Amino acid sequence: MHRSFTARFVLVLIAGIVAAIMLGPIAAVAVSAAGWRFPFPRIFDRTVMATLLIAMLFSARDLNLISLLRRGFSHPPAPSIARAIRGFVVAIIAIAILFGLALSLGGGGVGDHEAAAALIPKYFLSAIVIAFIEEAFFRAFLLGGMRGDFGERIALIASAAIYAVAHLVRSPARFYVTGYEPAAGLVTLAHSIDQFTDPAIAIPTLIGLFLLGIVLGEAYILTGSVYFSIGLHCGFVLGAKMWPKIILNRAAIPWWIAGGGAIPLIGGAAAWVIAIAILAMLRPIADAPRAAI
Numbered sequence: 001m002h003r004s005f006t007a008r009f010v011l012v013l014i015a016g017i018v019a020a021i022m023l024g025p026i027a028a029v030a031v032s033a034a035g036w037r038f039p040f041p042r043i044f045d046r047t048v049m050a051t052l053l054i055a056m057l058f059s060a061r062d063l064n065l066i067s068l069l070r071r072g073f074s075h076p077p078a079p080s081i082a083r084a085i086r087g088f089v090v091a092i093i094a095i096a097i098l099f100g101l102a103l104s105l106g107g108g109g110v111g112d113h114e115a116a117a118a119l120i121p122k123y124f125l126s127a128i129v130i131a132f133i134e135e136a137f138f139r140a141f142l143l144g145g146m147r148g149d150f151g152e153r154i155a156l157i158a159s160a161a162i163y164a165v166a167h168l169v170r171s172p173a174r175f176y177v178t179g180y181e182p183a184a185g186l187v188t189l190a191h192s193i194d195q196f197t198d199p200a201i202a203i204p205t206l207i208g209l210f211l212l213g214i215v216l217g218e219a220y221i222l223t224g225s226v227y228f229s230i231g232l233h234c235g236f237v238l239g240a241k242m243w244p245k246i247i248l249n250r251a252a253i254p255w256w257i258a259g260g261g262a263i264p265l266i267g268g269a270a271a272w273v274i275a276i277a278i279l280a281m282l283r284p285i286a287d288a289p290r291a292a293i
Contacts, residue, residue: 005145016052021185028177041171044188072140072226084231091235109248116245123241131233139220160213201261208266211275240265
């Protein structure tokens, strides 16, 4: 009996989470024994990532993992780098508009902007890593795989929704585990949906992330590779990290610019409008004909 990519992925996801629930408390004991001190939810998050990766590697053939990633990254180096740079420039222009609106309305506040600017190289490297990993997973793997099950449009919407929800499924609680507590993983997993119980946090963030996921997914579909979406993603991550460092007086500016939720940069209506505008103009700014992936 044929089993769809999505069904296989759900099984792998469940296996990874179950393994993390069992291994997370053991990892916490090892971390404590090594003399490090990290909140257990952080340890659990990393354990989930590791167990999910291992489960995906074990199921690589069933998930068509290598083929999907190869499709996403198999383009000549020079044009791919140029496309990534183009995506980054587009994102920076969009972010500059948001920063300009916020600063012009008094959102700058009083702070050490030189110290904030000095963080850009560090944040830039982090943004590259985040963009590379997330585009490989959410676009090349997840969108590429779901496309075979549901078709292009439904797969785009579904993968964008998963992308949005995944960024809020994490425990906001901060507690430490020094001994072996077998239920700690289950407790953390239960707290992982806490942010969804607060509409002021969940709704603006989900809307912004969903629209961003649509933009990134459409960029992947149009170009047939992840490079333009990596550039876009890198720019947006850099902007999200710099937003709270520069926009210190969010209370002084309208909500539709200040944003709300866990990621304020994309939590306001101004950011949503810009995302929709980028989506409408994506084909010409990506310089990409329709391509099969």
